[in-house]
Amino acid sequence: MIRVEGLRKKFGDLEVLRGVDLEVRAGEVVCVIGPSGSGKSTLLRCINRLEDPTEGVITIAGEPLPTGGKALDRVRAELGMVFQRFHLFPHMTALENVMSGPLTVQKKTAAAARERASALLVKVGLADKASSYPGQLSGGQQQRVAIARALAMEPKAMLFDEPTSALDPELVGEVLAVMKQLVAEGMTMVVVTHEMGFAREVADRVLFMDGGFIVEEGPPQVVFDRPREARTRAFLGKVLQCAG
Amino acid sequence: MDYLAQNGPLLLKGAALTLQLTVLAAAIGITLGTLVGLARISPWDPLRAVVSVYVEILRGTPLMVQLLLIVYGIPQALGWQVNEFHTAVVAFGVNSSAYVGEIVRAGIQSLDRGQMEAARSLGMSYGQAMRQVILPQAFRRVIPPLVNEAVTLLKESSVVAMIALTDLIRSAQLVASRTYKPFPAYLSAAAIYLVMTFTISRLAGRLERGLRTE
Numbered sequence A: 001m002i003r004v005e006g007l008r009k010k011f012g013d014l015e016v017l018r019g020v021d022l023e024v025r026a027g028e029v030v031c032v033i034g035p036s037g038s039g040k041s042t043l044l045r046c047i048n049r050l051e052d053p054t055e056g057v058i059t060i061a062g063e064p065l066p067t068g069g070k071a072l073d074r075v076r077a078e079l080g081m082v083f084q085r086f087h088l089f090p091h092m093t094a095l096e097n098v099m100s101g102p103l104t105v106q107k108k109t110a111a112a113a114r115e116r117a118s119a120l121l122v123k124v125g126l127a128d129k130a131s132s133y134p135g136q137l138s139g140g141q142q143q144r145v146a147i148a149r150a151l152a153m154e155p156k157a158m159l160f161d162e163p164t165s166a167l168d169p170e171l172v173g174e175v176l177a178v179m180k181q182l183v184a185e186g187m188t189m190v191v192v193t194h195e196m197g198f199a200r201e202v203a204d205r206v207l208f209m210d211g212g213f214i215v216e217e218g219p220p221q222v223v224f225d226r227p228r229e230a231r232t233r234a235f236l237g238k239v240l241q242c243a244g
Numbered sequence B: 001m002d003y004l005a006q007n008g009p010l011l012l013k014g015a016a017l018t019l020q021l022t023v024l025a026a027a028i029g030i031t032l033g034t035l036v037g038l039a040r041i042s043p044w045d046p047l048r049a050v051v052s053v054y055v056e057i058l059r060g061t062p063l064m065v066q067l068l069l070i071v072y073g074i075p076q077a078l079g080w081q082v083n084e085f086h087t088a089v090v091a092f093g094v095n096s097s098a099y100v101g102e103i104v105r106a107g108i109q110s111l112d113r114g115q116m117e118a119a120r121s122l123g124m125s126y127g128q129a130m131r132q133v134i135l136p137q138a139f140r141r142v143i144p145p146l147v148n149e150a151v152t153l154l155k156e157s158s159v160v161a162m163i164a165l166t167d168l169i170r171s172a173q174l175v176a177s178r179t180y181k182p183f184p185a186y187l188s189a190a191a192i193y194l195v196m197t198f199t200i201s202r203l204a205g206r207l208e209r210g211l212r213t214e
């Protein structure tokens, strides 16, 4: 579904990704963990070309990722993206946010887009917030709307960049619950997260990134309980200590 | 009262010309300026370069010089006859477009980059993202500076007295010399300017509040 080969990304002199290889099969859930600045977001953003890779090949559903134009827009429409800070459109209601993709990109009729958007708001548990503006919603509610907005495009895969990191602790659960539902439905997902419990529970594979490399990867039981690399152990030690 | 009866109509006629000039020039300025602002942030380098020169020239030379160049320069250089009023409207509108362009650019750049990224990640093209997501938000932010620009335009339009158009200030000059009493003439002109600028600000304030309650 998603294939990344020899991916390198430089910002000026700073090399943030230094040769990353990754394959995500259809229906697979991959969680990416690692310290701040290790390149997790950059990896995710290269996959839908919000960042231009410096080197390397990215293939989506067997096709090379287009470099721009309508072809790239079409691929992006098939890759849902959820951001740490939601990025809902503040001048649109929750419902209008979810309708925006189908209306503008898929040229659906208002009625069809509304029907689908309403169903998705029900799915994320926000049917009663359809006409609220993002500014009137809690962080957890905003993030659930953002997930519904991405799902409205009927994506083949979803990319999550620390979807719960900006949330108050008591709001994390409601967002993770929606994500678990997607996992259960067989969605292909790449999730950058610091929620180790979530990763352990739902990931088919966990990647540990550090310094622009994938240092270690494997099933969660292996990466979390029997990590091979010293850097992974050090990182997990710190994180688990913080979590108490 | 006699004074008003005799001189009021001339002053009001001048005020009407000032207002017409300002409204038409502002319409051109906002339309052209929005395009200038979009071009200033275009992903296409050559367009950005050309437009930044355009903005620099218009902002780097006095409006009066631009006006005189067009009104007296064009007939001499090209042999065209120009209508002073129409020319003044165009000159003011074009001049204003440089300032409006900067306002629009700043308004767009003040938005979180994540807005554009979220729109693009849904599959929207650059143009769709601009129209659906960026411009509607930027619009709210640019209203206050645009009102400032309109007020400035109204006040600076007094330079058309240089090209023999009878605007408000020129009318006041005529009244002053006709009555030999400059003070009431200019005081009246000041009062009328104030009424006009105040009205613009009030209308804009109402528009802004209307948008905010959405």
Ligand SMILES: Nc1ncnc2c1ncn2[C@@H]1O[C@H](COP(=O)(O)OP(=O)(O)OP(=O)(O)O)[C@@H](O)[C@H]1O
Pocket (backbone or CB within 6 Å): A011, A014, A016, A034, A035, A036, A037, A038, A039, A040, A041, A042, A043
């Ligand atoms: N647009 C950019 N320009 C310059 N440097 C950047 C840019 N984006 C990211 N970086 C740098 O690249 C490095 C990796 O960033 P990235 O956001 O991918 O890390 P991350 O693993 O997602 O970290 P975090 O857990 O803090 O989100 C950081 O040092 C960051 O400062």
Ligand SMILES: [Mg+2]
Pocket (backbone or CB within 6 Å): A040, A041, A042, A161, A162
């Ligand atoms: Mg990040």
